Amino acid sequence: MENAIKQPGVKALILCNPSNPCGKVFNKKELNIIAELSIRYDIFVITDEVYEHIVYEPNEHIYMAALTGMRERTITCSSLSKTYSITGWRLGYVIADKKITERVKKVHDFLTVGAAAPLMEAAVTGLEFEDDYYLELQEHYTHMRNLFLNGLDNIGLVTTKPQGTYYVLMDISEFGYSDDLEFCEELIKKVGVAAVPGSGFFKEDVRNLVRFHFAKKDETLIAALDRLSDINKKMKI
Numbered sequence: 001m002e003n004a005i006k007q008p009g010v011k012a013l014i015l016c017n018p019s020n021p022c023g024k025v026f027n028k029k030e031l032n033i034i035a036e037l038s039i040r041y042d043i044f045v046i047t048d049e050v051y052e053h054i055v056y057e058p059n060e061h062i063y064m065a066a067l068t069g070m071r072e073r074t075i076t077c078s079s080l081s082k083t084y085s086i087t088g089w090r091l092g093y094v095i096a097d098k099k100i101t102e103r104v105k106k107v108h109d110f111l112t113v114g115a116a117a118p119l120m121e122a123a124v125t126g127l128e129f130e131d132d133y134y135l136e137l138q139e140h141y142t143h144m145r146n147l148f149l150n151g152l153d154n155i156g157l158v159t160t161k162p163q164g165t166y167y168v169l170m171d172i173s174e175f176g177y178s179d180d181l182e183f184c185e186e187l188i189k190k191v192g193v194a195a196v197p198g199s200g201f202f203k204e205d206v207r208n209l210v211r212f213h214f215a216k217k218d219e220t221l222i223a224a225l226d227r228l229s230d231i232n233k234k235m236k237i
């Protein structure tokens with residue numbers, strides 16, 4: 001990471017925490033390494049923290065801007081879509097030093113002008129929820145994660161355990177496909193479950209991962225697991 005940061009012209013590092021697609025939640029030690037490097041090489045850290053409230057114990061979300069010396073060099077981006085289950089409303093926000101937000105406002109004005117006023121009014125209701133809302137949210141997502149991951153484990157599928165977010169990556173190496181998109185198309189046709197090809201998330205040529213999304217009702221997750229139970233028979237080539 002240091003080699004990349006010290007290249008001439010580098011102005012900022014983008015950090016997605018908790019991370020989509022792998023569900024990684026960066027711990028304090030890891031965040032401190034990034035913070036120290038950003039101070040040493042005088043760069044900004046632009047964070048995407050839209051899954052800040054979907055984190056599984058014992059992991060916890062630590063805000064980059066809260067670390068010593070990072071408040072003035074962190075541009076914190078977040079969204080209301082995951083926390084309040086309003087995906088598609090496209091309501092988000094940036095928290096940064098005043099001189100940075102002045103620039104952000106200019107870009108925002110030219111790109112979108114503003115979010116739809118009725119949606120902003122409605123979102124205020126969510127922003128006023130008490131702490132118990134966030135605890136229930138965490139419990140609910142923990143339940144869905146455990147249900148789906150235990151099911152995938154019982155089938156014998158190779159997955160990474162997400163520490164946050166509502167995604168799980170599955171390693172498809174054992175199925176014999178060289179292309180993850182083709183795997184996903186076949187999975188829909190032969191098994192009846194949709195996944196997202198992992199290659200879309202990587203700069204490198206990674207084609208052995210697909211992403212499932214488990215923010216679903218119990219009966220939907222159980223039906224998906226039921227369909228996936230004979231995946232080996234249907235998908236191996």
Ligand SMILES: Cc1ncc(COP(=O)(O)O)c(C=O)c1O
Binds near residue numbers: 080082088
């Ligand atoms: C990491 C990450 N950032 C941003 C977004 C977009 O958020 P919004 O719904 O506010 O457009 C998503 C949505 O999937 C996401 O996964």
